[in-house]
Amino acid sequence: MTPLNAERALYSDILNLAVAKKEYKQFKSVLNRFTKVYEVSDLLKNVLKxxxxxxxxxxxxxxNENVDCLHDYLLTLSPKELSRQLIEGVPIVKDTLTKFLSKERYALPPLHNFFFTRDASISVxxxxxxxxxxxxxxxxxxIIMEAIFNYHPDLNTETINPVKQHNYSSSISYEGGDILLIRDDIICIGLSARTTVQGIDFLIDEFKKLKNLKHIIVQELPTTLESFIHLDMVFTMLDKDTCLSYDPVVFNQxxxxxVHIKVDNGKVAWIREEKNIPDALRKLKIxxxxxxxxxxxxxxxxxxxQWHSGANFFALAPGKVLGYGRNNYTVEALNKNGYEVIKSDDLSKHDTANLKKCVITIEGAELARGGGGCRCMTMPINRKxxxxK
Known part of the structure; x- marks a missing residue:
């Protein structure tokens, strides 16, 4: 990545790769202590077989990316190498004058944002x-996540892709960072720079097909700062009854x-405006x-x-959360609310199973500059x- 292509890649800065890798290693080591962790590259490699x-x-x-000229070349690669190049990019072969004079390094660019796995697919x-x-x-x-869920033997499940629906419109967009499952019957959705009203209407139409009760709380977000791109950048759940919020947007709006939309028995029962998310949830006994x-x-x-993902914590389990240690005031606020603070490097010294509430911190100084936090970097596929009650 260079200053010239960073904006095209949806970045506002260039990460120090060595430091980011170190921090990501901390992040992954914490996840491995709590759950089985799948890496997209490994899943994709198996699917490509x-x-x-x-x-x-x-x-x-x-x-989709107008690179049909690469098709035959990509077919020659082993599943492992093909997986790597589909994620890390395919370098340009400078075998023509056009390619020789091109300022581009890649015929198929790297997926700079793919470590934010939350966004491309959503489990409901x-x-x-x-x-x-x-x-x-x-x-x-x-495309990659759809193939993984459609073809991987460990994950094979029903996928819903708006692009393949008869009522698809180009105005539809939604991303996983805007969708928060609060309770079995409650979903919060951000109306943001990345998720449109048409995208939310598509989701509501799909929820209607389930025929059971669903409460959808839609929160409009500012579009002027990139740190507000998703709802989970201003609001995340830490426990059944505890949230982390950026108050100027969530409370002081x-x-x-x-907007609260009630879907029941296959239709919208009503739509009404609410004061804010917590007030809407209070009416639903949360x-x-x-x-x-x-x-x-x-x-x-x-x-x-908030700019450095201070509201974007990931709940490993109710009351046990993971986030960036660089957000000192946020971590201090969590501690004042009964969360024991544990640095990831010290995790082996603690018996988290016997802790009711804890916050595990990774350094995150470099990862945060990528524009997301620990919730952004996860995509849970199965929860207990x-x-x-």
């Missing part, structure tokens, strides 16, 4: 919704609407304890820490059932 899956992926990617109940990414540079991520991103004392601290 299936002829039908490989043909589907290559046909779709080459057509027993179904996987394939995201319609708002930017073309991320569409390959959705003036121009951003909150009385949230809200912890402030950046703490409560200083507006500037809240702004700075929670007793909501």
């Amino acid at each position: 299936i002829d039908e899956a490989r043909d589907y992926i290559l046909d779709k990617i080459c057509s 109940g027993e179904k996987i919704f394939i995201a319609k990414m708002s930017s073309p540079v991320r569409e390959r991520e959705a 003036h121009n951003y609407v909150t 009385d949230l304890n809200s912890i402030s991103c950046g703490g409560n004392s200083d507006d500037w601290s809240q702004e700075r820490e 059932e929670i007793n909501w």
Whole structure:
């Protein structure tokens, strides 16, 4: 990545790769202590061993990115190497004058955003919704995730892809960072720079088909700062009754609407405006304890820490969360609310099974500059059932 192509890749800065890798290693080591972790590259490699899956992926990617000239070359690669190049990029072979004079390094560019695995697919109940990414540079991520869920023997499940529906419109877009499952019957969705009203209407139409009760809380977000690209950048759940929020958007909003849509028995029962997300959830018998991103004392601290994903924590289990240690005021606020602070390097010294609440921190100084946090870097596919009583 260079300053010239960073913006095209949806970045505002260039990461130090060595430091980012170190931080990501910390992140992965924490996940491995709590759950089985799949890496997309490994899943894709296994899927590419299936002829039908490989043909589907290559046909779709080459057509979508106008690189049909690469198709035959990609077919010659082993599943492992093909997986690597589909994610890390295919370098240009400078065998023509046009290619020789080109400023591009890649015929098929790397997927710079793919470590934010939350966005390209969403698990809702027993179904996987394939995201319609708002930017073309991320569409390959959705193609890969759809193939993984359709073809991998360990993950084979029903996928729903808006592009393949008869009512598809180019105005539809939605991404996983905007979709939060609050309870079995409650979903919060961000109306953001990445998720459109048409995208939300598509999701609602799909929820209607389930025939059971669903409450959809839609929160409009600012579109002027890139740190507000998804709902999970201002609001995440830490426990059944606890959230982390960026208060200026979630509580102190003036121009951003909150809408509650009730879907029951295959139709919209009603749509009404609410004061904010916590108020809407309170009416559904979830009385949230809200912890402030950046703490409560200083507006500037809240702004700075929200910018670096201070509201984007990942719940490993109810009350056991993972986030960036660089957001000191946020971590301090969590500690004041009973969360024991554990640095990832010290995790082996603690018995987290006997802790009711804890926050595990990774360094995150470099990863945060990529524009997302620990929730962004995960995509849960299976959760243990929670007793909501």
